[in-house]
Amino acid sequence: MIRVNLDVVMAKKHIGAKELAERIDLTPANLSILKNNRAKAIRFTTLEALCRELDCQPGDILEYVPEEEG
Amino acid sequence: MKNNIRITKAAIWVLAAVCGVLCLLGPKLVNYVVQRPGIVFQGALRWWTILLAGYALALAAFLCLHSLYVLLNRLERGKVFVRENVRSLRTVEKEIALAGAGSLFLGITCLLLMLAVAAVALFAALVVRVVRSAFEEAVRMQDELDYTV
Numbered sequence: 001m002i003r004v005n006l007d008v009v010m011a012k013k014h015i016g017a018k019e020l021a022e023r024i025d026l027t028p029a030n031l032s033i034l035k036n037n038r039a040k041a042i043r044f045t046t047l048e049a050l051c052r053e054l055d056c057q058p059g060d061i062l063e064y065v066p067e068e069e070g
Numbered sequence: 071m072k073n074n075i076r077i078t079k080a081a082i083w084v085l086a087a088v089c090g091v092l093c094l095l096g097p098k099l100v101n102y103v104v105q106r107p108g109i110v111f112q113g114a115l116r117w118w119t120i121l122l123a124g125y126a127l128a129l130a131a132f133l134c135l136h137s138l139y140v141l142l143n144r145l146e147r148g149k150v151f152v153r154e155n156v157r158s159l160r161t162v163e164k165e166i167a168l169a170g171a172g173s174l175f176l177g178i179t180c181l182l183l184m185l186a187v188a189a190v191a192l193f194a195a196l197v198v199r200v201v202r203s204a205f206e207e208a209v210r211m212q213d214e215l216d217y218t219v
Binding site for chain 2: 026031033034038040042043046
């Protein structure tokens with residue numbers, strides 16, 4: 001699975017959810033979906049906006065975690 | 071789309087009324103039908119089988135019309151690709167298949183003509199099955215779209 005570590009990056013950059021949502025033109029609800037690993041897909045434009053505002057790389061936000069067998 | 075839905079809803083009301091009238095005329099219809107030769111059942115057994123199976127088919131028809139009406143109401147409110155519609159279509163498919171099975175039984179035992187009704191009903195059930203599968207896929211795609219940020 002792909003784990004979204006957005007809350008970790010947001011905490012490091014000291015930026016709140018409401019402020020980030022406004023900066024990247026995303027609704028707080030959609031940002032919450034992303035933060036809580038409920039998103040099924042992310043647009044490149046959204047990923048680009050996140051990396052721009054958080055001054056980070058996609059790999060800082062997205063992490064591949066192997067599925068546990070059984 | 072709204073016009074199409076209204077026309078279909080009107081057709082449902084008409085069909086329900088026709089079904090109701092046929093139910094009221096049940097015994098008279100059976101008296102007319104038994105004049106044609108039977109296959110397996112004869113006499114009073116055939117008469118009662120046609121009457122009771124006919125009412126059972128009418129019940130299946132009313133249930134199916136009701137399920138379709140509820141589905142149309144949802145479509146009219148803009149709720150198209152939602153799980154409830156998939157469930158409604160599954161229910162409609164089962165109700166049509168049940169009517170087909172009942173018609174098949176009647177066709178084999180009492181009235182050959184019902185075999186044609188059975189064939190049409192079972193074909194309709196297959197068509198609804200395909201539509202239901204398409205709706206399921208659309209709901210899955212809608213779900214994916216809703217959770218794309």
